[in-house]
Amino acid sequence: MVDDADRRLLRQLQAAPEDSVADLAERAGMTHSTFIRRLERLRKAGVVKAIREEVDWQALGYSVEVSLRVTLDKTEPRAFDEFIAAAREVPEVISIGTFLGRVDARLLVIARDLPDYQRIYREHILTLPHMTDIEALMQVATIKDAQSVPL
Amino acid sequence: MVDDADRRLLRQLQAAPEDSVADLAERAGMTHSTFIRRLERLRKAGVVKAIREEVDWQALGYSVEVSLRVTLDKTEPRAFDEFIAAAREVPEVISIGTFLGRVDARLLVIARDLPDYQRIYREHILTLPHMTDIEALMQVATIKDAQSVPL
DNA sequence: GATGAAAAATCTGTGAC
DNA sequence: GTCACAGATTTTTCATC
Numbered sequence: 001m002v003d004d005a006d007r008r009l010l011r012q013l014q015a016a017p018e019d020s021v022a023d024l025a026e027r028a029g030m031t032h033s034t035f036i037r038r039l040e041r042l043r044k045a046g047v048v049k050a051i052r053e054e055v056d057w058q059a060l061g062y063s064v065e066v067s068l069r070v071t072l073d074k075t076e077p078r079a080f081d082e083f084i085a086a087a088r089e090v091p092e093v094i095s096i097g098t099f100l101g102r103v104d105a106r107l108l109v110i111a112r113d114l115p116d117y118q119r120i121y122r123e124h125i126l127t128l129p130h131m132t133d134i135e136a137l138m139q140v141a142t143i144k145d146a147q148s149v150p151l
Numbered sequence: 152m153v154d155d156a157d158r159r160l161l162r163q164l165q166a167a168p169e170d171s172v173a174d175l176a177e178r179a180g181m182t183h184s185t186f187i188r189r190l191e192r193l194r195k196a197g198v199v200k201a202i203r204e205e206v207d208w209q210a211l212g213y214s215v216e217v218s219l220r221v222t223l224d225k226t227e228p229r230a231f232d233e234f235i236a237a238a239r240e241v242p243e244v245i246s247i248g249t250f251l252g253r254v255d256a257r258l259l260v261i262a263r264d265l266p267d268y269q270r271i272y273r274e275h276i277l278t279l280p281h282m283t284d285i286e287a288l289m290q291v292a293t294i295k296d297a298q299s300v301p302l
Numbered sequence: 303g304a305t306g307a308a309a310a311a312t313c314t315g316t317g318a319c
Numbered sequence: 320g321t322c323a324c325a326g327a328t329t330t331t332t333c334a335t336c
Contacts, residue, residue: 002211010206017204020328031306036330038304047210052203053168055161057300059198060153067250067257084294091301096294099218103288106218110300137254143235143247149208149261150242171313185320187315305336313328319321 002047005030007151009038013048014148057110064111065139072104072130079130080104090124108139153198156181158302160189164199165299208245208261215262216290219276222283223255230281231255241275259290 002010008028016024025035042048072079080098087093087107095108109125111117125134153161159179167175176186193199223230231249238244238258246259260276262268276285 010211013204014206017202022328032329033307034305045210047207049205049207051168052205052298053164054200054203054298055165055300056198056200059196060161060300060302062300067248088295093295094298094300095296097218098291098294100289100291138251140249140251143249143256144239144244145246147203147205147245149206149211149213149245151211172315173313182321183314184316184322188320191315303336305334307332307334309330309332311328311330314326316323316325318323 002042005034006038006042006047009035010042010048010149011151013039014151017051061112062110064113064117065142066109066111066117067137067139068107068109068125069103069135069137070105070107070128070131071102071133073132076130083128083130086128090120090128092120092124103135153193156185157189157193157198160186161193161199161300162302164190165302168202212263213261215264215268216293217260217262217268217272218288218290219258219260220254220286220288221256221258221279222253222285224281224283227281234279234281237279241271241279243271243275254286 005028009024009030012019012024012028021035021039022032025032028035030038039048070083072083083105084096084098087096087105090109092109092111093107094110095106097106098104099106107125109117109120111120156179160175160181163170163175163179172186172190173183176183179186181189190199221234223234234256235247235249238247238256241260243260243262244258245261246257248257249255250257258276260268260271262271
């Protein structure tokens with residue numbers, strides 16, 4: 001269970017993950033021992049899943065971002081699993097979500113430039129199995145990607 | 152500039168951000184001092200933007216995820232800025248991207264359950280300015296969200 | 303079973319080379 | 320880029336509520 005102290009902990013952790021445990025604990029109103037033990041419990045329970053260092057892919061030469069909506073062949077029962085398994089192996093596919101409705105999946109693809117995207121699209125996307133339709137949108141900017149949960 | 156050593160550093164950092172600098176440095180083939188100094192430089196340059204603790208919102212009671220595609224009123228020059236400014240203030244909107252093409256923006260919204268989503272949609276989404284169309288897809292799962300850049 | 307305090311082990315960041 | 324050290328931080332242990 002996640003109680004009120006956990007929520008305070010998580011709020012601080014999401015707000016300033018780079019700060020020391022001692023500082024976070026103080027702001028969450030507990031000693032650092034308590035903070036560490038609770039955080040450990042939350043990690044074990046999977047509430048806190050991982051640490052991530054956010055890297056700016058534009059600074060690393062990836063200037064193109066494309067959001068793809070994919071529709072799959074519903075006559076093939078294994079279509080979903082096999083499509084997902086193949087898509088997650090493509091390094092340039094940095095995010096995959098699945099949906100309920102007309103569209104089955106969304107892929108976020110990054111590429112160095114348009115020719116590079118063209119190559120990735122032909123070699124790694126069009127070869128994914130069981131697709132019946134793809135719709136592409138070029139992404140201009142990521143405005144907010146805090147992904148922090150309201151607590 | 153990002154040289155070859157930086158790339159090795161970033162590869163290790165993305166692969167295991169929770170490890171100590173000493174371990175990461177060893178795997179990247181440099182001493183920990185060098186690693187720290189290079190990482191500091193990359194942070195200053197904005198290549199490494201932030202640390203994030205990934206929290207499982209399902210474990211915190213957010214079971215509904217909806218992806219919204221929004222079209223804006225192109226007759227209003229300030230539509231874009233005002234829409235974005237308003238949308239980023241909604242806590243349940245955890246991600247915003249903007250596009251080139253038919254669709255102008257994509258919002259990812261989380262909610263505790265369907266009634267909660269209904270409430271957020273009516274109170275916080277439908278009240279956003281300058282929208283001419285919204286298309287919603289319910290998200291079933293996030294399969295891959297590594298968002299790590301191929302290096 | 304959860305908390306607080308303090309000691310031991312580890313890690314980080316800086317200065318000299 | 321390397322080495323070595325001082326300071327900070329994390330982690331463990333033990334006593335307490």
